[in-house]
Amino acid sequence: MSETQTFSLDGEDVPFAPGQTVMQAAQAAGRWIPHLCWHPDFEAHGSCKLCTVRANGRLVAACTVAAQPGMAVENRTPDLDGRRQTLLQMLFVEGNHFCPSCEKSGNCLLQATAYEMGMMTPHFDMFYPDRPVDASHPETLLDFNRCILCALCVRASRDADGKNVFALSGRGIRSHLIVNHESGRLADTDFAATDRAANICPVGVILPKRRGFAVPIGRRKYDPAPASVVDVVPVKHEEEAR
Amino acid sequence: MSGKLRVATTSLAGCFGCHMSFLDIDERLLTLLEVVEFDRSPITDIKEVGQCDLGIIEGGVCNAENVHVLREFRKHCKTLVAMGACAVNGGLPAQRNHLDLRDILEEVYHTELGLAHGGIPNDPELPLPLNKVHPIHEVVKVDYFLPGCPPPADAIWKFLTDLVAGRTPHLAHGLLHYD
Structure with missing residues (x-):
């Protein structure tokens, strides 16, 4: 039995099993990373980029990047949520989203x-x-x-x-x-x-x-x-x- | 001077539903009137906008008159707010945007069954329709946006009280709606 491995998500430890992505581990821990194209039942697509987080200083898609022990992941920061809002705005103008x-x-x-x-x-x-x-x-x-x-x-x-x-x-x-x-x-x-x-x-x-x-x-x-x-x-x- | 904030409102390519929702703040309108006074608005029936602190625009821009009124509001209002889906993203009137304007007018006034075939209205008093309907931020600089079809009265109240108090308006879950 190996010790449970963890990474930090916005400063709080999140446990993960080897092979899990940051998204899967966060979801299992009840933590929300914004996403549109990701779904737990299907292979990650990595296309919408809403789940982009900053892991050890680099922007990566949380749905495709593997969790690593000790990784420092930023998720709900004003900078990242601002980028997410811009992605959403581009989606809203590109289609006809008449709610x-x-x-x-x-x-x-x-x-x-x-x-x-x-x-x-x-x-x-x-x-x-x-x-x-x-x-x-x-x-x-x-x-x-x-x-x-x-x-x-x-x-x-x-x-x-x-x-x-x-x-x-x-x-x-x-x-x-x-x-x-x-x-x-x-x-x-x-x-x-x-x-x-x-x-x-x-x-x-x-x-x-x-x-x-x-x-x-x-x-x-x-x-x-x-x-x-x-x-x-x-x-x-x-x-x-x- | 009364020291009150001067507020103007208008409806461009809208249905006045946002103004109805605004009136739905009910008796809070009296509280609001302690700190604001109305310039041009359906509430006062003043026809031309004067110098104002706050301008509130319902509806998008679908004809030449809308463009004129919107620019007048921008010129006279220190702060301009887009209120409701149509002002924010074109809304229902913009659902014609993927169609050719001439085809629409032909069908609505001429070829549709049961019409008297009177032809497309061309009275010089009628403002010319634009090829496309636009949200107002595509025509003038807009300072704040209040989405909703219409925005709920509570959202309008929260938004206005934030603005009047000098805060950046913030709508929590349940008040921010696009529908």
Whole structure:
């Protein structure tokens, strides 16, 4: 039996098992590191950069960096939260995030994280992109306006459902979510509303049809408490939001 | 001089819902009136904005008149606040931004079923619509933002009392909403 190894997160010791990432260890210890593309059930993607922390003086993604004994990790500092707010603002201007008409409002990790970072304005000039919705599937709506390219649906469909329904296409600013079929229509795939991929989206892209306001505004996931409280142990993200 | 802060408010491309929410501070409006007085506002019906300490803008910018009024507010107000989703990010009116303006006007006034086919209004008194709807920070410098559709009355109250007291407004969990 080796002694429990620890690193420090904002000055407090966090134990970890060898092989755990900083994110996994923090989550297991009930500590919140902001994140969008990370999910405990799937391989880290490391793309949203919201979980960027300063480890031994260097900026690293907490979801991909392995915890090391004695590592000094800064997480909720004004500097890092400020950078996170800027990342969120860029996500908000790049898509069409019109919360007042979104069924995900109150259950949305993007929105909850922006609240947590105190984002009062998108700050930058809005893109207002033209992204038609895909309403072809009888049970599920795809509203690409809200996509933040976290690729959780891509991973869930590929790794949990074994279907490969979704993919990211294009590069750089032209990156976008596609349906992996010649027609590009969700209805033409073997996607089912019971798939893991149907219930993994942290924002309002993949939504069940005919389920509007089943839970009223004010009684949704992040209404009683902020993401930093709701999203720590137990680490189940999406089920209770549905 | 009364020593009170002079406040102006207006609604541009908005629905007046934020002003309704503002009125929802109810009797606290009387407490507010002990320290502020209103210049141009739907509350006073003053038509032109004068020199003010605080300007509060509801709504985004969707036509030429909005641009004019917004610039007048910026010119006359020491501190300018964007109140509500439309002022902050364009909101509902901006949902037309991915569509061509001419196509929209054609459909709304001309080709839509059941219309008298009277054509697109072009009276010179009507302000010209802009190609896109913009949040106000894309047109003038904005000092503070108060999101929400509308912001809850309690959020407006907290925001204003912070500002009047000289504090940077801070909205805790439950008061900060984008919807």
